[in-house]
Amino acid sequence: MFVLLGGCGEDAAIEQQVPAQDMTTAKHYIALLQNRQFDQIEKDLDPGLKSAKAHETFVAMAGLLPQQAPLSAKVVDWRASDYSSTLKAWTTVNLTYEYQFSDKWLIINVASQKSATGVTLTGMHVYQSADSLEHINRFTLAGKGPLHYFVLLSCVLIPLLMIFAVVCCIRSKEVKRKWLWILFILVGLGQFSLNWTTGEWLFHPVSLLLLGESYFAPLFGGWTLSISLPLGALLFLWTQSKSLLRSGADSRDNASDSAAND
Known part of the structure; x- marks a missing residue:
């Protein structure tokens, strides 16, 4: 099983799908970090990660966490994967919270592994954010450059x-195998994708995109707009340009003749 959720203003929808145990585990470790109870965190830390450097990292992360109740705390991302072998079965959980305090926003990620023998902490990260993810990733034209507008x-x-x-x-009477042309016209070749929030872009030369464009935003994530080359449409209009112009001229002549007869 693999589950992935990310967020943009619908934290309730995410939390309804996240197992209560996963949220309880993540909040438990966040509370331990906030209260500087490093020994309790390190007790559950994966053996391969235990070191003096890990302790220093926890101390540094705790320095970002105010020792006060947050104004809000919501799940912005949840990933869970199930694994099994002949000896055991386990689930890896990666859960991210957005915490709002009076003077800062924090993104806190807790990664854990749970099995029949208990829960092991496999990772923890704390990042300071300039604002809420919902506000940062909103769709706006403010501050955008030529590439965004293009x-x-x-x-x-x-x-x-x-x-x-x-x-x-x-409508053309001269085109043969119209269905092949229509399929070719409706699919764009290649894919150029732009992250609307960050301005980062990515190009996939081998890709097909229906109607030559798409747009997508995961929950609490930035919009990604994608476009492709309308090669089929351009080729059709170029190869049929003379026929289309002639058809247009005939239509104008017929209209003129009708007006003259009237």
Whole structure:
């Protein structure tokens, strides 16, 4: 089994799916860290991670945690994977909380492994955030550059170009094997993806994208906009350009003749 959840304003939806035991375990270790009870944390730490450096790391992370109740605490990511062998079965759990205090936001990750013999802590991280993830990853045009506007405009124009080419293909009397052309037109080649929040981009040359665009945002995550080259639409319109122009001219002539007869 593999489960992945991330977040954007719907923490209740996430927490309904996270086992209560997983949340209790994560909050238990966070509370131990907040109260500087390092010996209790290190007692459950995976043997391969126990060292003087690990203790120093816990001390540094605790320095970020105020010793006060948070204003809010919500799950922003949960990952769980089940494993088994001939000797035992176990589950790895990776749970991330967003804590709001009066003067700061903290992202706290707790990784653990649970089996029939108990729970082992396999990792813990504390990061300070400038704001809530929901606010940081909101969709906004403020502070965006030319690349953002280019991708956003392409997400609108590429599907319109493809739909226009499909309509021309259906209406054309000279095109053979229209269904092959339509399939070619509706699928974009390659994929250029832009993280709207960070501005990071990624290009996959071998990829197919229906209607040449897509957009996706995981819960509490940034929007990713993707576009592809509308090669089929461009080739169709280029190869049929003379026919389309002639058809347009014939339509205008017929309209003129009808007006003259009237």
